[in-house]
Amino acid sequence: MAYPHAHPREARVLSKHFGEKDAIPIDGWIERGGYKALDKALAASPDDITQIVKDSGLRGRGGAGFPTGLKWSFMPKDGGKPNYLACNADESEPGTFKDREIMRWTPHQLIEGCIISSYAIRAKHAYIYIRGEFVDVVRILNQAVVEAYERGYLGKNIKGSGYDLDLTVHLGAGAYIAGEETGLLNSLEGRRAEPRIKPPFPAQRGAFGMPTTVNNVETLAAVPHIVLNGADWYRQWGTSKSPGTKLFSCCGHLQRPGNYEVPLDFNLRDLVFDLCGGPPKGRQLLALIPGGSSVPIMTADEIDCDVSYEGIEAAGSMLGSGGLIAMDDSTCMVRAVRRMVEFYAHESCGQCTNCREGTSWLAKILRRIERGQGREEDLPLLLDIGANMAGKTICPLSDSAAVPVVSAIQKFGREFEAHIQDGRCTAVN
């Protein structure tokens, strides 16, 4: 059996070599066609590369889905200040574990993507800001960087092209908020990972005050494939608004959890029931979070949609990071939401009042409801706190904390009411 489960309905582009130990060292990677895209890219102009990526319709895989080529085009071309690329490898969204696997199995896929992308945005230095807890992955990635330097893919005059690039792997120190792009930049500079006010956007003033593009690991890993095979090739998958393939980190109550790479027009219900095998035997799917804990919870009835950005949005949630969390009917929804909110309360940087106080207040109320001391007025209160937290802060963490609470009360209100009325969970069976 291939890594850890493979399914014939997958479209394995990024994950093609997951599970192959030989793909990790640079020789194995080159044997598998690695660094061919880089040769092709270096022969073209930076703007041509940006155009190809624009044409491919690649959208940011970190959660926001911003068009990658467009983001690159915001970078200044005059060379007045040094441009930087920052790869966001601080994968911390609950339920998401795709970037970790890309770096663990195919570190050179990411490095090649970083080099090509740096070339496209005229950066001479790229940073990979990686989550500090990924100890084994860091070791693999550092080894790969050393190899790339030894083979002349990094450093001065890469492969005789005259293009120079240094790549630094920088470890985070354990904060979810460092995955927010401006929080990441502050952390990279050695400050507290507190998100910055935008504008100015990173392309104007990013790392160390210089123009910077921040891209997710999965986004950058897709770039070599697009450059090598062309925009049309990439558009064979997905929808016109969401082309390509996407890794879904599927976890929770599933028979075959794991990373699955599917085209973005794949059916969400099929992903859950066919690829992942659905909930354990004898259980019913209760709820699904399709894109990491920051997106609205869906009921089992809502998942007949495709997994494109617009498809999931039409169904009432968001694609987010692709961290799919399935919950079957053994789940206490109050407990699940309380657990998620506690995460956000723990991870709020505490800059903004609404987030700092709101997250912990939500958690306290949910804890009280869970232990059977809820009041009738708690549900409207939770909804109003959620409304006061959303859209009022510098970064979206506050919104993210409010989303599971608000969506769960809206869709699973009866479970909360049962908790309040009976003083205990009656939903779990």
Add this chain to the structure above:
Amino acid sequence: MNETSPVLNVTIDGIQVSVPKGATILEAAERVGVVIPRYCYHPGLSAPAVCRMCLVEVDGAPKPLPSCVQQVQDGMVVHTASAEARKARRAAVEFLLVNHPLDCPICDAAGQCELQDYAFETGQLRTRNIEPKAVLGRDKLTPDILYFADRCVLCTRCVRFMDEIAQEPVLQVIQRGHKGYIDTMTDELFEHPFSMNIVDVCPVGALVNEDFLFKPRAWDLDQTPSICPGCSQGCNVLLGTKENRVLRAKPRPNNEVNSYWMCDHGRQALVNWGAGDRIEVPMIRESGRLAPTDWPQALAALSRTLEARPAGARAIVSAGASNESLYIARKLADKVGFKGGVFRVETGPEAGLPGFPKLRLRAERAPNVRGAELLGFRRSADVLEAIRGHKGVLIVLEDALIDAPEDFGVELEMFIYVGTHMSPAARRADIILPSTTFAEAEGSFTNVEGRVQRFAQALHPPGLARPLWLTGSTALAGLGAGAVYRTAAAAFDALVGEFGEFQGLSYAKLGLGGASVAEAESSAANVS
């Protein structure tokens, strides 16, 4: 506003205002008298836009915008009191109160607390929060500053003061989220000559001055604009007084002098200024003994002295006396024949504030060095040496001469002592006139840069003590030399007429912000 700079038009709560490019909504609103509530914003510091208190509704914007950082765009229509803006503000106050202890009755900031004000303003009589509040405790940050973490709203004004103005970033938010608090990175207390400003910038009662803690309630204090006499910088201050005592001094904003800041030395000096036994009644020497008397008698004795004498008059004055009193001291000496006057200046270590370089704790620890110079007095390292051999009249103004020898004044024809405190040398005077400290009478000082600044009367002088500009001018007027100056304004305006360096100024024109004298050489360079 410069006519060539681009002007943007903005409508705030229906009021049109034109502002220069780069102005924020909050600044534009202040121009038309709309005060947008804020915690993290402080005009002397950068704006992090974290308190979310100043959110306003802007037509066309998808969500409320932080007015402290949002720059005005032409044609912008802003609502600071719309339902959406009010809801956002209510939310911020409610969130801040979730963990804020309502210990206002024992909190030093009660009565001057922005959280208290806005909680009342948003009308949140009852809380929706029934959860237990977080308890984070308290800590000492400097030997004099106590930090109540529970009360802290994490606006980071103190952090930014140390970072941006003091440029010694010793303070930091420790931990994160609802567990966050302000502290240094070490277990040790920190010390900084401008540390007390972090207490001033704190919008709530999280940072408090231990010297002031639990003493008066803020609303019991009378506030009087004054000038710090601690050094020659002339920081604009507000004196907080109660029961005829100065209990604290807070900086009064003046961008030409001290911005929003002042040093710890000045605060300390202000509170202790004039401590000790005061001279409360005039005294004159009768048959070799000093006897208390009343003002008519004392001034009559003074008038008798004021006649032209061949040996003339010399003066030892204080650089802590007001321009007006120094002027009258000079006039008294002139009446006899001015043979020169000196003053001494105590010095101490300097301290700078890199984020506002104009402000320094100056080495010259006296407020009116330039004023004394401009009125014809000379700085001297040894004032006693400077008058050695003088046999005429000696006028001493507010220098207690504590270093004078026991037989001081034996050679003098007449020794007139005008001062606040008694000393062995003062006891040898022929006439003693009780005078006032800077807090007890109005007047003006001329600071190190030649800026003349007014201070108001904050305290009642003890007993019969009166400023020399009043008493001296009364005596002089009786002799036909000038009028009786019943106000410092009258004395100052007369001074302007006689001393060219002050030309163009008037007491009224000084206002509360002060005005500069024409450039004149300072003697600072001539004294070792």
